[in-house]
Amino acid sequence: MLENYLPVLIFICVGLLVGTVMIALGFVLAPHKPDSEKLSPYECGFEAFEDARMKFDVRYYLVAILFIIFDLEIAFLFPWAIVLKDIGLFGFLAMLVFLGILVVGFVYEWKKGALEWE
Amino acid sequence: MEQILFYIFATMVVLSATMVITVRNPVRAVLFLVVTFFCSSAIWLLLEAEFLAIVLVLVYVGAVMVLFLFVVMMLDINLARLREGFTRYLPIGAVVVIMLAIMLGMLVGPEHFGLDKFEAPARQAASYSNTRELGMVLYTVYLYPFEIAAVILLVAIVAAIALTLRRRPQTKYQDPDIQVAVQRNDRLRMVKMDAEKRK
Amino acid sequence: MNFPLPNFLPALPEIFLLTMACVVLLVDLFLTDRSRGATYILAMASLLGVCVLIALSFSHSRILTFSDTFVRDPMADALKMGIMIAAMVSFLYAKDYLREHGMFKGEFYILGLFGVLGMMILVSAHNFLTVYLGLELLSLCMYAMVAMQRDSAIASEAAMKYFVLGAIASGMLLYGMSILYGVTGTLDLGLINERLPNVQDKILLSFGMVFLIVGIAFKLGAVPFHMWVPDVYEGAPTAVTLYLAAAPKLAAFAMLMRLLVDGMASLHGQWQDILILLAVASMAIGNIIAIAQANLKRLLAYSAISHVGYLLLGVLTGTTEGYAASMFYALTYVLMTLGAFGMIMLMSRQGFEADRLEDFKGLNERSPWFAFIMMILMFSMAGVPPFLGFWAKLSVLQALVQSTGLLWLAITAVVFSIIGAFYYLRVIKMMYFDKAEDSSALIASNDMRVVLSANGLLVLGLGLYPGLLLAFCLATIVSP
Numbered sequence: 001m002l003e004n005y006l007p008v009l010i011f012i013c014v015g016l017l018v019g020t021v022m023i024a025l026g027f028v029l030a031p032h033k034p035d036s037e038k039l040s041p042y043e044c045g046f047e048a049f050e051d052a053r054m055k056f057d058v059r060y061y062l063v064a065i066l067f068i069i070f071d072l073e074i075a076f077l078f079p080w081a082i083v084l085k086d087i088g089l090f091g092f093l094a095m096l097v098f099l100g101i102l103v104v105g106f107v108y109e110w111k112k113g114a115l116e117w118e
Numbered sequence: 119m120e121q122i123l124f125y126i127f128a129t130m131v132v133l134s135a136t137m138v139i140t141v142r143n144p145v146r147a148v149l150f151l152v153v154t155f156f157c158s159s160a161i162w163l164l165l166e167a168e169f170l171a172i173v174l175v176l177v178y179v180g181a182v183m184v185l186f187l188f189v190v191m192m193l194d195i196n197l198a199r200l201r202e203g204f205t206r207y208l209p210i211g212a213v214v215v216i217m218l219a220i221m222l223g224m225l226v227g228p229e230h231f232g233l234d235k236f237e238a239p240a241r242q243a244a245s246y247s248n249t250r251e252l253g254m255v256l257y258t259v260y261l262y263p264f265e266i267a268a269v270i271l272l273v274a275i276v277a278a279i280a281l282t283l284r285r286r287p288q289t290k291y292q293d294p295d296i297q298v299a300v301q302r303n304d305r306l307r308m309v310k311m312d313a314e315k316r317k
Numbered sequence: 318m319n320f321p322l323p324n325f326l327p328a329l330p331e332i333f334l335l336t337m338a339c340v341v342l343l344v345d346l347f348l349t350d351r352s353r354g355a356t357y358i359l360a361m362a363s364l365l366g367v368c369v370l371i372a373l374s375f376s377h378s379r380i381l382t383f384s385d386t387f388v389r390d391p392m393a394d395a396l397k398m399g400i401m402i403a404a405m406v407s408f409l410y411a412k413d414y415l416r417e418h419g420m421f422k423g424e425f426y427i428l429g430l431f432g433v434l435g436m437m438i439l440v441s442a443h444n445f446l447t448v449y450l451g452l453e454l455l456s457l458c459m460y461a462m463v464a465m466q467r468d469s470a471i472a473s474e475a476a477m478k479y480f481v482l483g484a485i486a487s488g489m490l491l492y493g494m495s496i497l498y499g500v501t502g503t504l505d506l507g508l509i510n511e512r513l514p515n516v517q518d519k520i521l522l523s524f525g526m527v528f529l530i531v532g533i534a535f536k537l538g539a540v541p542f543h544m545w546v547p548d549v550y551e552g553a554p555t556a557v558t559l560y561l562a563a564a565p566k567l568a569a570f571a572m573l574m575r576l577l578v579d580g581m582a583s584l585h586g587q588w589q590d591i592l593i594l595l596a597v598a599s600m601a602i603g604n605i606i607a608i609a610q611a612n613l614k615r616l617l618a619y620s621a622i623s624h625v626g627y628l629l630l631g632v633l634t635g636t637t638e639g640y641a642a643s644m645f646y647a648l649t650y651v652l653m654t655l656g657a658f659g660m661i662m663l664m665s666r667q668g669f670e671a672d673r674l675e676d677f678k679g680l681n682e683r684s685p686w687f688a689f690i691m692m693i694l695m696f697s698m699a700g701v702p703p704f705l706g707f708w709a710k711l712s713v714l715q716a717l718v719q720s721t722g723l724l725w726l727a728i729t730a731v732v733f734s735i736i737g738a739f740y741y742l743r744v745i746k747m748m749y750f751d752k753a754e755d756s757s758a759l760i761a762s763n764d765m766r767v768v769l770s771a772n773g774l775l776v777l778g779l780g781l782y783p784g785l786l787l788a789f790c791l792a793t794i795v796s797p
Binding site: 221224225230231235236258259260261262263266267269270272273274276277280281 | 384386427444458
């Protein structure tokens with residue numbers, strides 16, 4: 001089975017090689033004369049006066065978390081799609097219940113307004 | 119060949135996992151975590167657990183780590199404060215870690231888990247599909263745990279919304295639904311009146 | 318593919334509860350804050366429905382279904398009914414408290430119902446997978462419930478601690494499971510028990526077992542894995558503390574029984590020593606530190622830790638009598654703890670938590686009846702005859718001495734129980750002999766008064782006829 005993945009392995013090797021060689025070449029060949037002005041962060045022409053990190057609205061995370069939950073749900077669909085013909089009606093209903101439970105969650109988040117951006 | 123690959127990926131897992139907890143910059147730590155996941159998925163692939171490997175890349179590298187990166191880049195974490203207790207807790211932490219390492223070393227060595235104790239599983243043919251085998255049992259034999267997984271995901275939705283969603287009645291925003299439904303008559307009133315002459 | 322259709326009937330209570338929880342979730346969405354009471358009524362009705370379903374089909378033997386991932390036996394049924402009743406009582410006590418503290422939201426009941434579902438799954442687990450999934454479902458609900466009071470810093474901190482430590486404990490449990498899976502090649506608890514004696518490598522077995530026990534001990538709150546208990550009990554809103562102090566203890570007991578007795582009975586000699594250690598440490602630390610507490614919720618948390626120690630005494634005997642005594646102890650403890658937290662909620666008002674010991678000063682002047690109820694509960698927790706708590710301790714110690722002959726352990730348990738009596742009796746002293754700081758009358762709804770009184774009287778009544786509950790427990794533990 002593993003031989004099917006040989007192209008992936010070769011691809012990883014080539015990718016690594018190309019990536020590192022290019023960066024290394026750039027590092028070795030390019031002239032670099034750093035000074036304090038060049039290294040300081042650039043913020044629209046004036047002195048940087050605060051950190052880029054700040055308190056962020058929790059709504060962004062909520063959207064991301066909800067996305068991950070449905071992403072996980074999708075992961076369960078792949079094997080199901082492959083074997084659907086073999087597991088018959090029982091397997092079909094099993095997934096229907098699974099999705100039904102998650103639809104309840106979906107209705108909940110919709111009605112609660114978690115998908116809305118006020 | 120396989121053994122060499124295993125050692126390469128295993129070394130990378132250990133090294134990048136170490137980097138996750140030692141680098142100062144949290145963004146880099148998350149990126150190293152991505153490397154760790156990637157290499158562990160390669161190890162799973164070597165075990166012929168194809169589906170797990172793919173899901174690890176898809177869900178963890180693709181979604182969870184992006185969220186992590188997002189959180190870490192945006193949150194204002196005071197790094198100096200995070201490191202404050204480091205020297206104070208170092209001795210007790212070190213003792214625990216060393217004892218754990220000794221125990222693990224005693225345990226997962228070849229004398230307990232070696233190939234002479236447990237036979238290596240036979241390699242599958244090229245046409246073998248791990249995803250297929252998994253699907254054959256997941257929706258039938260393991261129906262009960264499978265449905266529980268759905269309930270856990272549902273609880274995760276409820277908990278995430280209950281803990282983070284806040285209504286903000288004072289924010290002003292546009293509702294396209296209402297905007298589209300607006301009729302001419304709602305906005306404009308035609309008034310008929312006679313023209314007046316200047317006196 | 319030829320796959321025999323599983324028998325859904327034994328899992329009917331679970332299926333019913335899942336359906337009802339989803340219905341409650343959907344109905345609650347369409348309710349306004351004023352009609353929120355409907356959620357409460359629906360949640361109570363679902364729990365009652367499950368209780369009736371179980372009672373109607375009470376099993377007499379062991380039934381396995383869903384490819385042996387699900388087990389239903391008399392012990393499971395009895396514990397599930399206990400869980401339902403405990404959850405119903407805690408919902409009832411919590412109702413007024415939640416209203417007064419502006420937390421009367423559907424989510425409390427929804428998460429509560431799903432938590433109960435998790436407990437049922439845990440009680441009926443016959444496979445590592447179902448043990449783990451049930452545990453996670455239960456824990457996830459409890460983490461969220463603890464954090465529900467979002468603007469309270471102490472509640473958020475408690476939730477954070479609970480979550481982080483809980484995640485570590487889950488990791489330990491999984492690690493132990495994976496080692497045992499590696500050794501035996503199966504996740505099925507029955508098969509594991511069969512294959513364990515054939516395993517040559519005993520070190521590997523004990524290693525996996527130790528990790529499993531760490532996970533269980535964390536969930537039970539046994540020393541030295543008790544760190545989360547006081548902080549979570551104190552930090553969580555009292556309604557949530559009540560919920561997670563009562564019913565989940567029964568589920569944790571079931572988890573202990575499933576993993577150690579169903580799964581590893583043949584390793585009894587090895588886990589007995591670990592449980593002895595946990596029991597002694599829990600009784601000692603729990604009872605001694607509780608003396609120094611000024612906060613009643615914290616005091617009850619340490620008392621919970623010490624009670625877990627006594628509960629372990631019965632299980633470690635490895636005999637049917639011991640298991641039955643432990644189950645008796647667990648049920649008794651849940652009954653007492655419901656009453657004790659119910660008293661705190663009875664006394665709390667809007668903007669006032671009656672969780673300091675001083676708040677109970679002079680309760681006798683304010684309400685002689687509830688001071689009497691609290692006295693029954695405290696005497697029972699201390700293990701004074703003829704209250705129920707005494708018989709629970711007695712039966713555990715009896716089983717211990719008769720079947721293992723560990724007399725020193727029994728004596729240690731008695732000594733710590735006497736030390737523990739001090740702080741329970743101090744509460745009684747405060748209620749009866751100290752002046753009240755606040756002489757306002759107690760305000761509570763009638764249903765709460767009635768149920769709380771019944772709760773207290775049950776502790777007294779069952780204490781007068783201790784054979785009833787113990788015989789019931791003995792009947793439900795089917796020797797494997």
